[in-house]
Amino acid sequence: MESDSQAIAVRNLIKTYRVEQRREGRLGWLRSFVTPNYQYIRALDGISFTIPPGEVVGLLGPNGAGKSTTVKIVAGIMYPNEGEVRVLARDPHRQRIQNAREIGVLFGQRSQLIDELPAIDSFQYLRAVYRIPQSEFQQRLDELTEVLELGPLLGQPVRTLSSGQRTRCDVAATFLHRPRVVFLDEPTVGLDVEAKQSIRRFIASMRDLHGVAVILTTHDLADIEELCERVILIDKGRVVYDGSLRRLINRFAASKAVQVEASASAQQMIKQTVQTHWPDATVELLGSMIRVSGLADAGGATDVARALLSLSEVGNLTITEPRVEEVIRNVFREGGIDEPSA
Amino acid sequence: MNRVRDVLMPCWGAVIAFLKVGLAMRFNFFMSLLVTLVASWVLVSVWRIIHGGSTTVQGVFGEQELVTYVIVAQVVNLARMGWINRNIVYRSLRHVRTGLIALDLARPIDLQVLRYVEWAAVFVVDLLLVAVPVWLVWYVSGSLALPASPVDAVFFFVSVALAWFVMCGIHFLVSLLIVWTYDEIGLLMVRTAIQEFFGGTLIPLALMPAPLAVLAAIMPFQAVVYTPVSIYLGRLQGQELIFALGLQAAWGVALLLAGRWLWGRAAPKLEIQGG
Known part of the structure; x- marks a missing residue:
């Protein structure tokens, strides 16, 4: 791929899921038990895009559009049926381990911290897994503790933290090893306004200081407005818009x-x-x-x-100006844009 | 040297983390201890009834030896539904079904290595906090014989370590089957039932009728329980002993390779749906 200078390059991704479908009719539940009926759903139907280093790109779309699936495939966690993925010029599936060293992931709905233990134990675990030298680890941890206000949280078992506290610890865990590419899947879900603000500021600073490339999926469009100049809209597994947020607003609203x-x-x-x-x-x-x-x-x-x-x-x-939310709603209401890329 | 450190550092980190997880589960230990004590008491009672005061069972085991067999088999029974299976192994199965495995796969460490290392850590905790106390309780109560000789005791520990290696292979394969079956409790129950029977936990394999004994001999489960317990009792000596240890090691390696192969097939099939 000519896209080796890109942080992320994705071409023509296709992913099909097998989903069980209840049979129709009065005894459908019974017949489904005996002979289940499966349908194949195309979650991704030819997704392509590239993201250069140092850019935070918003990945938007209605529920079930394929956002999370895209993230999991690009992160090397799930395999596509077809298509090509490069992250920092590597194939994240063939070279999963080398790739994993350079990426950070955050799934807002699933914590990466060890539930039974205090967050500091998870950080120490990550230090070993990413082989971060002790002095660097301490310095980064101090920084993260200060910026994300983790101080009093570090020694408390993760399962006893509130969701906002837990997410702040999760964000720290995502950035601890200084990843060059980061996938944030709903990082601010369920947080109050202040917590959201501090996480957004933190993401922006990582981009500006370290040139981290970020794919951000979210339902909170304030995240997008504050962090992204560029957005990719996907619907039914296809890219319906890829370009500047401003242009989208001007054109569509x-x-x-x-x-x-x-x-x-x-x-x-x-x-x-x-x-x-x-x-x-x-x-x-x-x-x-x-x-x-x-x-x-x-x-x-x-x-x-x-x-x-x-x-x-x-x-x-x-x-x-219209709110981004209204713009996006319009885009999807009208079934996308005729000229997909900007 | 650096390369060795590069490999060992993540493994060591996982060992420490899971030692901590193990020790954080204080109440689970008491339950495990209780489960193991009750299970061994039930089996001892059953065999005492069957034995009924005769000098040997089928001319193979004397009463003291049989009771020792049953108790030590419970002590080293890595398939028992104690905290390792109920919490740690169950957790790795649940990770696959609920998609939490996504986070394991985002780490720069091989999944199989990670699982083996996690299980090594909890195995050590289980050994110290469940197996040894159960053994002590029975020993103090006077029902239990010591290992046949100091040399047998040493080989017994070697054999238990190899049994753990085999057990990891079984755990790992079972944890991959969840990709196809989607039922972690069911899978664990089936495995425990099969393993306890064919591994010789419930009935010493020497007492099984020929067809069953043959079946048990060609399965890996006897390497987890029957072999270490037989060594403890001093029933395996010389060449037989070396062969048994070699067989355990061979099973461990075979299951490790089978796990690698199956994971290679399962990974592309993995469907992690939902946010």
């Missing part, structure tokens, strides 16, 4: 959203007006504000704004 302060009665009126004239738009009530988004085109926002201002009992009006 030509519309702006309109936000206006309004009294309760005015809010009702606005809602009705919008629903009559712009049936595709989404109306949300946010306290004393009302937000209208998902308008078909740029002109739409101006029209809505004009209409709202003509109503009485309307205060401050702002035309804002």
Whole structure:
């Protein structure tokens, strides 16, 4: 592959799962017991992309789109049926062990720490497994402890930590051996705003200081907005968009959203007006504000704004950028983009 | 020198981590101790009833020897549903089924090496905290004979170490079958049942009728229990003893290779679904 200078290069990945399917009919459960019915589901249907060193790329898609499957294959954990993967110019399946030395993984739903033991024991285990010299280990651990505020957590059995505390320890475990490529699968799932912030800051600093390449999958689009200039959208096992986040927003959300302060009665009126004239738009009530988004085109926002201002009992009006969430929702609602790559 | 260190450092790390895991399971030991004591008491009672005061069973075992056999077999029974099987081996099976194995595979260490090393660590803990206390309880109660001679005692320990090596091979193969069967408890129960019977834990193989004895002889399970216990009793001497130890080692290597081969086939089949 000409892509040896890339941190990650993936070409035409295909992965099929065998999934049991309940038979139809009244006694389907019984017939399924005797003769199970399997179906083959194509989780990945020709995924290709490359990621250079030092880039954090967001991998987005609805549930079951193939995000986690992609991550597991690129990390060398699961094998594809077809296709080629290179991580730092290595085949992560043929050279799993050499590859594993250079990568870090974090599965937000599954802890990599040894449940029964305090986190410090897991770190010491990782020190041996990655053969980190003692002095370096101590220095990195001190750094991580400070940045992620692990101090009091290190000596406590992992199973007694809260999910936010555990995730912070997991993040430290992921970066302890200074990986050059990192896979973060929902690193901020189930965390409070502050914990999310500290983890995002930490990921950004690893990218900036050490040129780590990161694939980040998440359902929290604030993670993406803060960390990624580039996103890859996948749906039904295919890449439907690969390019800059900004461009995606500009292209896909030509519309702006309109936000206006309004009294309760005015809010009702606005809602009705919008629903009559712009049936595709989404109306949300946010306290004393009302937000209208998902308008078909740029002109739409101006029209809505004009209409709202003509109503009485309307205060401050702002035309804002759409939220990434709305953009993504639009992309998937419309079944992807015609020209897949940017 | 550095290469040796490169290989040993991760293994040593895993040994230490699993020694700690073993020692963190305080309550599991008491249960294991209890299970092993009860199981050996039941078997001793059964055999005393069968024996019924006659001098030998089928002309093979005297009462004291039979009781010693049954107890030592329980002590070295690595297949017992004690904490190793209920926690550590079960854990490696569950890792495969639930996808936690993804994290083992993200580490720069061979999966088979990692498992053998983990099991070595917990085996040492089990030996010290379950096997030796059970042996002591029976010894103090006066039911148990010492090893036939000091030399037999030494060979007995060699044989127990080899038995552990064979057991790791069995554990590893069973832990891979989960890729096809998806039922860790069931798999462990079947293995324990087969192993306890054909390994000579319940009935000394010398008392089995010919077809069963032949079947037991060609399976690896006798290398885990029957061989070390026979050495303890001094029933294997000279060439026979060397042959038995060699057979254990051969089984260990054969199972190791079989495990490598099967893992090579299982790894590409591994489906880790879900987040």
